[in-house]
Amino acid sequence: MNTKLFESDTRADWCPGCGDFGALSAVKNALASLDIEPHNVVISSGIGCSSNFPGYIRTYGHHGLHGRPLPVAVGSKMANPNLTVLAVAGDGDEYGIGFNHVVHTARRNHDVKLLVLNNEIYGLTTGQLSPTSTYGQRTKTTPYGSSIYPLNPLSTLLGIGATFVARGFSGKVKELSEIIQAAIKHRGFALVDILSPCVTWHDIYDQVRSKMYTLESVGHDSSDLHAALDRSKETDRIPLGIFYQNEDNPSFDELLRKGVGKQYPVDGIRHMTAEEQKVALSIFS
Amino acid sequence: MNTKLFESDTRADWCPGCGDFGALSAVKNALASLDIEPHNVVISSGIGCSSNFPGYIRTYGHHGLHGRPLPVAVGSKMANPNLTVLAVAGDGDEYGIGFNHVVHTARRNHDVKLLVLNNEIYGLTTGQLSPTSTYGQRTKTTPYGSSIYPLNPLSTLLGIGATFVARGFSGKVKELSEIIQAAIKHRGFALVDILSPCVTWHDIYDQVRSKMYTLESVGHDSSDLHAALDRSKETDRIPLGIFYQNEDNPSFDELLRKGVGKQYPVDGIRHMTAEEQKVALSIFS
Amino acid sequence: MTDRDVTIRLGASAGDGIQSAGEILTRMLSVSGQYVCTYNGNQSLIRGGHVWFHLHAGNWRVTSLGFGIDYMLALTQTAFDEHIGRINRGGAIIFDPKVVKSGAMPDGVTAIELPLTEIALKYDKRPLMKNTVGIGSIAALLGLDRKEIGEVIELQFGSKGKAIVEGNINAALEGYELTSKKFVPTKTLEFDYSKKRLFTHADFALAAGAVNAGCRFYAAYPMSPASPILHYMAANAEKMGITVLLAEDEIAAMGATIGAGFTGARAMCGTSGGGFALMQEGFGMAAMNETPLVVVDVMRAGPSTGLPTKTGQGDLNMMLGISQDDFPRVILAPRNPEETFNIMGKAFNVAEKWQVPVIVLLDFGIGDGGYATLENLDFEKPIDRGKIVTEVDAEGTWFKRYELNEDNVSPRTIPGTPNGMFVAKTDEHDEYGHDLSDVEAGLQHAVEKRVKMMKKRMGKLDGIAAELSLPEVVGPKDADITLVSWGSSSNPIREALKKLWSEGVKVNSIEFTDVFPLRWNEVAKLLKGARHLVDVEANYTGQMAGLIARETGLVIGDRLLKYDGEPLEPAEVVEKVKSIAEKESGISVEHQAV
Amino acid sequence: MTDRDVTIRLGASAGDGIQSAGEILTRMLSVSGQYVCTYNGNQSLIRGGHVWFHLHAGNWRVTSLGFGIDYMLALTQTAFDEHIGRINRGGAIIFDPKVVKSGAMPDGVTAIELPLTEIALKYDKRPLMKNTVGIGSIAALLGLDRKEIGEVIELQFGSKGKAIVEGNINAALEGYELTSKKFVPTKTLEFDYSKKRLFTHADFALAAGAVNAGCRFYAAYPMSPASPILHYMAANAEKMGITVLLAEDEIAAMGATIGAGFTGARAMCGTSGGGFALMQEGFGMAAMNETPLVVVDVMRAGPSTGLPTKTGQGDLNMMLGISQDDFPRVILAPRNPEETFNIMGKAFNVAEKWQVPVIVLLDFGIGDGGYATLENLDFEKPIDRGKIVTEVDAEGTWFKRYELNEDNVSPRTIPGTPNGMFVAKTDEHDEYGHDLSDVEAGLQHAVEKRVKMMKKRMGKLDGIAAELSLPEVVGPKDADITLVSWGSSSNPIREALKKLWSEGVKVNSIEFTDVFPLRWNEVAKLLKGARHLVDVEANYTGQMAGLIARETGLVIGDRLLKYDGEPLEPAEVVEKVKSIAEKESGISVEHQAV
Numbered sequence A, B: 001m002n003t004k005l006f007e008s009d010t011r012a013d014w015c016p017g018c019g020d021f022g023a024l025s026a027v028k029n030a031l032a033s034l035d036i037e038p039h040n041v042v043i044s045s046g047i048g049c050s051s052n053f054p055g056y057i058r059t060y061g062h063h064g065l066h067g068r069p070l071p072v073a074v075g076s077k078m079a080n081p082n083l084t085v086l087a088v089a090g091d092g093d094e095y096g097i098g099f100n101h102v103v104h105t106a107r108r109n110h111d112v113k114l115l116v117l118n119n120e121i122y123g124l125t126t127g128q129l130s131p132t133s134t135y136g137q138r139t140k141t142t143p144y145g146s147s148i149y150p151l152n153p154l155s156t157l158l159g160i161g162a163t164f165v166a167r168g169f170s171g172k173v174k175e176l177s178e179i180i181q182a183a184i185k186h187r188g189f190a191l192v193d194i195l196s197p198c199v200t201w202h203d204i205y206d207q208v209r210s211k212m213y214t215l216e217s218v219g220h221d222s223s224d225l226h227a228a229l230d231r232s233k234e235t236d237r238i239p240l241g242i243f244y245q246n247e248d249n250p251s252f253d254e255l256l257r258k259g260v261g262k263q264y265p266v267d268g269i270r271h272m273t274a275e276e277q278k279v280a281l282s283i284f285s
Numbered sequence C, D: 001m002t003d004r005d006v007t008i009r010l011g012a013s014a015g016d017g018i019q020s021a022g023e024i025l026t027r028m029l030s031v032s033g034q035y036v037c038t039y040n041g042n043q044s045l046i047r048g049g050h051v052w053f054h055l056h057a058g059n060w061r062v063t064s065l066g067f068g069i070d071y072m073l074a075l076t077q078t079a080f081d082e083h084i085g086r087i088n089r090g091g092a093i094i095f096d097p098k099v100v101k102s103g104a105m106p107d108g109v110t111a112i113e114l115p116l117t118e119i120a121l122k123y124d125k126r127p128l129m130k131n132t133v134g135i136g137s138i139a140a141l142l143g144l145d146r147k148e149i150g151e152v153i154e155l156q157f158g159s160k161g162k163a164i165v166e167g168n169i170n171a172a173l174e175g176y177e178l179t180s181k182k183f184v185p186t187k188t189l190e191f192d193y194s195k196k197r198l199f200t201h202a203d204f205a206l207a208a209g210a211v212n213a214g215c216r217f218y219a220a221y222p223m224s225p226a227s228p229i230l231h232y233m234a235a236n237a238e239k240m241g242i243t244v245l246l247a248e249d250e251i252a253a254m255g256a257t258i259g260a261g262f263t264g265a266r267a268m269c270g271t272s273g274g275g276f277a278l279m280q281e282g283f284g285m286a287a288m289n290e291t292p293l294v295v296v297d298v299m300r301a302g303p304s305t306g307l308p309t310k311t312g313q314g315d316l317n318m319m320l321g322i323s324q325d326d327f328p329r330v331i332l333a334p335r336n337p338e339e340t341f342n343i344m345g346k347a348f349n350v351a352e353k354w355q356v357p358v359i360v361l362l363d364f365g366i367g368d369g370g371y372a373t374l375e376n377l378d379f380e381k382p383i384d385r386g387k388i389v390t391e392v393d394a395e396g397t398w399f400k401r402y403e404l405n406e407d408n409v410s411p412r413t414i415p416g417t418p419n420g421m422f423v424a425k426t427d428e429h430d431e432y433g434h435d436l437s438d439v440e441a442g443l444q445h446a447v448e449k450r451v452k453m454m455k456k457r458m459g460k461l462d463g464i465a466a467e468l469s470l471p472e473v474v475g476p477k478d479a480d481i482t483l484v485s486w487g488s489s490s491n492p493i494r495e496a497l498k499k500l501w502s503e504g505v506k507v508n509s510i511e512f513t514d515v516f517p518l519r520w521n522e523v524a525k526l527l528k529g530a531r532h533l534v535d536v537e538a539n540y541t542g543q544m545a546g547l548i549a550r551e552t553g554l555v556i557g558d559r560l561l562k563y564d565g566e567p568l569e570p571a572e573v574v575e576k577v578k579s580i581a582e583k584e585s586g587i588s589v590e591h592q593a594v
């Protein structure tokens, strides 16, 4: 499918050079490569520079509240499992205020894909320490350098038992697109942590470029949890790719449908059937 | 110190046989063993059967909101680092609604100790599925058996990089007390997951008793993260003890005091000094 | 047929099974043609503490707890001591003299001493059936046909096996026989065994009403007294095709509901006040991006954790001030389970037609905490989904989801619809859902659009108000005293009116079920015609009176406010009205003992 | 000395550094004896979009944006086009003809064409200094001494090195010279170089005021426009001994603040509306367990995400309806930075003396978004910690933390105090903090205690109201028209009054700074005396008018409501008042062009 189908008529208003542009290209490319029609995609975002994302890609979009892209995505997917549902947001959104939703969406293995545009900073609010900001980083809230330990989203997700954990770099669009495609095809929840530098408040392009390598290149086995954990904890080098994937577990939605069957909420806009009424009345007697 | 000092005049109103009684004894015993004076202890709890805890032990107590024991504990400790601050609450409180606070309190390594009275059920609200309820478990919200994957709090905390992760059993008061003592002495944040069976909605006494063993007995090395991870993922047997401990990292409070110094907020109830006024006025000009 | 009714109370310790006993009794009377209304006096812990169950039943449509207690079953000393003072003259109290020391009885109250425990132990090792014996005794006092007892017990315990069913039946019958032999009932009911009446509490009624209105998505985090809605949805998920999410917290429950609503489901979430506090930011989002949804708040006595198993109507102010800045919202407060079932069609229709979030306010007293008879259930109220567009022309990149319109409602597409793409925005936006807040904020054209968007959203309120119902006026137009109430506080008023009218007091009642938005000028007219207004509600400050004052300037000076967690009783209303009547007429009216 | 003032606007693209240019100009005028008031027209994104900076300065205490624009610097075509229509007759607009096409100029507006970019490029590779050239030009128009320019630029850029300082000074001076040579200023100021005035925005003033009031604990999650408070606390943490928590979310920020308050700190947290929505449950907890704290909401235009960098006063209703059920709260809304600094002592004293949570409401317009002159800062307001008990007798297991008292305030111990142990409860509790909700709920004695506890908490409101200030009445007692406002909406009114009085209109102003709780009967008296009331506020529904109606029954029918995100301007107030005066007198008054 042509990525043109996903073009918005709104110019992305990120700062020139912002990493989010690369992520945007990668997502368009991934959806087109998988031949998913724009109207069958929902992208749910939060609030932040990164969360302006839905306006710049022609799919259904929900540009909601800071930290809450996942609940909206989960509700959307549960209401209509035919849709491809992505959540795209910032590190503040997803690793800070909204991280509890990440934890529980991951452990329940909902079939939604989380792309975190991780710039290690609160961009839109003009540069405060984020949960992934590094020890020593100078920001508006740590003018003398941070003495707060950062969150490692990858090792944490591995600890949760997430079934797909990956890291991409917005400066490597093709590779990123491939990771996103794998995430979309994955059975259940997927986290793609995307290093997406903020050129205004915390430019880490050079740092990433100098430290990065692909997991593929070292023959990493993405079914090996221990290896994944070790790789996820590396700090002197930056591994990119799929750290861990496990497709043995059915997704939340598969399990749900086993019980409730294919009666999707969007199709259920109807009165009770006679049978259902009987059940209802029996409860009242 | 005599545990009598910690006796409340309020009778604990848990159901007879509730695991929380054992946890209560263990905490009293641990504090007394460490000679910590009752008035220097703050216990912050949430809402749930387990969270009624503070009323039954004579220390300062804060019986707050469902899921929010940790923020209150963190604020209390930051305001007066001389206090011993515990958070005691249920699995719903801490692994459900309030888990984001656990994640971030752990990663920042605040010097507060979290004791989760984990009964794998929402006790006080009459038996709904909790985040630690097991796959297949029948509850009020899963009348036909749960098809939702539970949260593994231990492996998750290991993934976060928590510096003290342990599991106790309220049926083993002495051993539990020892774990809690180790937690209190630990440099920074400690999680003690306490299996504390709910005899009314989900009685797992027999199950725990038949599957449990101590990590000590198998020569577990609590500095070995990988071993800890493997142990934390066991389900056919239930390991008890300290899974992981790491005292290399200073606590949040140590790092904070490096910058701000020993000016505790509780001692700072004063006007600006002349020096501070000068700083303030220079910002206004 | 004369109006007959009776009030019954069962008191015991938590764990004695008094709730199930109360349910049996309620069922027994319902299948015998009685209207019922009950209240569950329980504790916020699982075992221990004193609990009770109150039942008001009669051959007319009772709406609240009635006056005092006619018959009481006291299984513990506390039960006896707590309630003995409220037993009416001519009433009776059943107890086991081996357990309860009665002392001197109040005037006109009969002590019915029965060997409850002894009988119970005949049929089970644990004396749990003592309340069944008590039920038998009460059945005798009421003059109920003994064969009804067996049927209902069978229904209740059927699943527990034959032995338990039979034991219970025999225990009940022993209580029945002993009582009929020894006591002449002072107050009996008129039974019609051909009339099987339905009953439930408003939580279940709401769940069923929602499903019937097409709601097949429910998200929640457990919270008393709203949890039964979740239990209903979970228990019936497979039978009725309901997708249920037990979320990690209320924020997620609200978020998922918005996601589902946005995606085209009729979606609902429910909680109690503390949980609603957490949902507020999401609620504001739904109002801003015009996503239809219904949210239920089953109120309990607060503030904060408060009295989790007690009742109150203290959350109205919260609903008027949900999250930041002004946006449209709709507040409905049905008075009883039947009205709750029936209002759900309206709730969802308003939500979808006007693309706004709708709040349904219940409280513990009518929710989890009280059964009432259901009579007229409307399963057929038409479903109106409003301006959903299913086919969109291929022109243009984005769909004009927030088109400015005469009626302030824009056409709406749902994900999956080709060419219908738009971004649902919480930032101020233009007609396509593009940001006005981003690069253009403050520019003249953006400022003008912002004003239009604000007017569009807020303008819906007039349209909705035109559709919502004015308060119901009950009783004579020409009254000396007018009681003003909303939601459940109307229930005791109805019974008070009956009594007051019978004593010649000229009083009527104005009852709000639709609370906001209303045609306030019409409300003002209604109220300004009254001679003496009394605001009756279950909170400290008189929140509904506050809303009325805010909207109309009319301050209701006289108030009957109850904030102790207990349900408002008709006697309290009667007393209040009489004290006013007395003062105003100068004539002393006999007081009702409360 | 006659009153002299001028209004200046700088317009550019985001990234052009217009905010720092505005700051330089503000400082320049402040150190030259001027009173200032500014507004920052920025965007909710980091680069791109049109931004502007407005400055009103004069030798009298200006309070808002003044009337129209006297001098404008337009760095872009958009800046020119957007603002040209608002330039006053006699005013001038500075622009670079290579960048901006002016077309025909409006009557009486002078075009000052300068080679801004060309000059700027002389001193730096990027033409960033073009706004410095513009500043020089404006300085010339104002008649400012050229040596002031150097001093202030040195101060601003000192840290960036000598080259940058000198480049900027030279650039400014070129602008200054060119302008003085070519143009005769139409409107100049009266300078007093010996008067160095202080200025800041209310966010910083609040932070400083809080620290001076003894607050050494601040917790927050970043949110515009409240973030500067956090930045202030973080930047000064070491210098002033402040413990700062950058929390994982607003729920945690509020929770930690309560923990710190409970532990004896003067603790504060701050956010904007969306974040406050999340803090509500915690706020209710603090009110219930009587923990003192201060929380700041710097309002921005909503609803929901709304216009994050624009202003409004839409959060009052939220503050009146915070979380479930009734509890005491205090709402203060200082009008400007100076008042904000000074009110913080009161905020903390009220919080500790009455053991209640206190809200301070600011908005973007006076907060992050606007500077104003500070004159009378009270660093010495006594600290009153209320009933803190530091020595407790050893008898008894628990301390009677919630003792029932005449004044509804109980003695308070803090953790660490021997024998002072108690449990801070969100459940309804007795005097020791033991549950009333648990095993005893509904029992008569517990019900009675519940009522007492409810009365105790709510009873504080009367005590607090007695201490809080009634609205300030500005202007003649005897007025035809009375404007009612609160917080920042008072600011444009002050300047409107000045103008209206000068034209003989009999108008006065009633300005609320303390908003809740108040002695409403006295407020009513004050308002009822007025002939024609006009409510002036920055929200859609007139939330303060709603509160007044709720509490007094007085509905202010005439309203000037602004909800477009832009600051209220004095001209809008003038126009509104004149249109009323006209209607009421039948005489046509000359309208002020807006």
Ligand SMILES: Cc1ncc(C[n+]2csc(CCOP(=O)(O)OP(=O)(O)O)c2C)c(N)n1
Pocket: A047, A048, A049, A050, A051, A065, A066, A089, A090, A091, A092, A093, A094, A117, A119, A121, A122, A123, A124, A125, A130, D221, D222, D223, D224, D250, D274, D275, D278
């Ligand atoms: C409840 C709430 N709290 C705070 C904010 C303010 N806020 C907006 S964006 C943001 C953080 C942005 O950082 P991130 O999520 O990392 O996104 P980025 O801008 O870096 O892409 C914050 C704190 C908000 N909008 N809502």
Ligand SMILES: Cc1ncc(C[n+]2csc(CCOP(=O)(O)OP(=O)(O)O)c2C)c(N)n1
Pocket: B047, B048, B049, B050, B051, B065, B066, B089, B090, B091, B092, B093, B094, B117, B119, B121, B122, B123, B124, B125, B130, C221, C222, C223, C224, C250, C274, C275, C278
């Ligand atoms: C915000 C909020 N949501 C929901 C509740 C209702 N609630 C009270 S206790 C509880 C769960 C109790 O389970 P857990 O934390 O495991 O404690 P337990 O009773 O099992 O000890 C819930 C959901 C609440 N009080 N507040």
Ligand code: SF4
Pocket: A013, A014, A015, A017, A018, A019, A020, A049, A050, A119, A123, A124, A197, A198, A199, A200, A201, D046, D047
């Ligand atoms: S501030 Fe940073 S994150 Fe935001 S648009 Fe600019 S470069 Fe990107």
Ligand code: SF4
Pocket: B013, B014, B015, B017, B018, B019, B020, B049, B050, B119, B123, B124, B197, B198, B199, B200, B201, C046, C047
């Ligand atoms: S319900 Fe369960 S958790 Fe609660 S007190 Fe009883 S046994 Fe303990």
Ligand SMILES: [Mg+2]
Pocket: A048, A090, A091, A092, A117, A118, A119, A120, A121, A122, A123, A130
């Ligand atoms: Mg970021």
Ligand SMILES: [Mg+2]
Pocket: B048, B090, B091, B092, B117, B118, B119, B120, B121, B122, B123, B130
């Ligand atoms: Mg539990």
